[in-house]
Amino acid sequence: MAAEIKELLKEHGTKKIGEVQLAQVYQGMRGITGLVTETSLLDAQEGIRFRGYTIPELQQKLPKAENGSEPLPEGLFYLMLVGELPSEDDVHHLTSVWQRRSHVPNHVFATIEALPVSTHPMTQFVVAVMALQTESLFAKRYAAGMNKKDYWDPAFDDAMDLIARLPRIAAYIYRRKYKNGEHIQPNGLLDWAGNFAHMMGYGDESFIELMRLYMTIHADHEGGNVSAHTTHLVGSALSDPYLSYAAGMNGLAGPLHGLANQEVIKWIFEMREELKTEAPSKEQIGNYVRATLEKGKVVPGYGHAVLRKTDPRFTAQMEFGKKHMPDDPLVQTVWNIYEAVPPILKSLGKIKNPWPNVDAHSGALLVHFGMVEYEFYTVLFAVSRALGVLASLCWDRALSFPIERPKSITTALVKRWLKGEDEIWGD
């Protein structure tokens, strides 16, 4: 792959792939192509494809647990990393490798315990990942002196270890914060997502299926989103996978990114309280949406920087809801919001995508099974996101991607440039 890219750049390296307008530089670099991420690609109209496969295709083609119908996230990781669909054996192998590598040293739990229980679960999670950085093989081998060509090797080991250990850490935080610190030991016979559900205290088969689906659909969303881009950016400084992933997850903890899933359910709970009903009508929802907008707030779970249609990750969760809990009033409210919100957002004229994203649905499914602690939802997202960003990081090191360093400018320079008194150089 590295040789192929070298050849490709030798022949076509000077080809232009776009022009940059001044507004794009000020507006979050939207629409500027500036990154290579092999694991997935987002199409504005049809949504995410992982190595070419849509979510419905993955649901069909990836191996499942015995008696299960949702894909095992192990299979998606294999697909993103290797680029080919795994066999049943490949997936079972990965399950057992992650089981073997899942030991979390005691100092990590002690570090979590040093924080007040009231600390946001995402803060506890990232602090724990930082404490786990003591285990980084990449950092050790780099310090000992490593040939550039070998970077991918300990990066891969760190990625595998970290993914294997994250469910234990996340479940520990959940039980610590919400279940009086009554922890549940891992079950070595379960798959990665199943064991995660078990350690959080959820044994229901449908919940385990939900975790498999959840861990699959939240794993990756091409490379430019805040969590993926940050992991890649920090990794480009040759910070090890623990440091890079922790950095990315600090971005996921922002309300415009991964924290939106907690915002959605909070917003729905507040709406139900204000309207004094568990099942608000579409008209009531419409009025509440308008009131939210009048207060200068965003409608959480709606809109996207790249997507221009209903997020297929929303649709996959809606299908899950129809199969497992069609009569749940909260889930039905999510579906009514789906009918009420887009026309209102469209009528404002400025919102580029009035359709729901992944976060609009996830909380209601979790609440159905009793997981009402919405501050924890972003941690679930973070565990899943590890699959994509760490598979990508392995490729970053394998392909020897250099340190990332775009050029920035000042408004004073822009003004001089507009008057023809100065130049803006791309270097």
Ligand SMILES: CC(C)(COP(=O)(O)OP(=O)(O)OC[C@H]1O[C@@H](n2cnc3c(N)ncnc32)[C@H](O)[C@@H]1OP(=O)(O)O)[C@@H](O)C(=O)NCCC(=O)NCCS
């Ligand atoms: C996801 C999001 C950050 C994308 O931002 P973006 O690319 O700047 O979106 P747009 O270009 O459509 O924004 C244009 C305008 O519409 C507003 N807008 C976008 N989505 C909105 C929403 N759901 N509710 C209200 N206003 C919204 C923006 O705030 C912006 O307003 P401004 O010009 O007054 O600053 C944005 O849609 C949002 O804040 N959504 C709610 C939070 C959320 O669900 N995040 C999870 C994303 S997966």
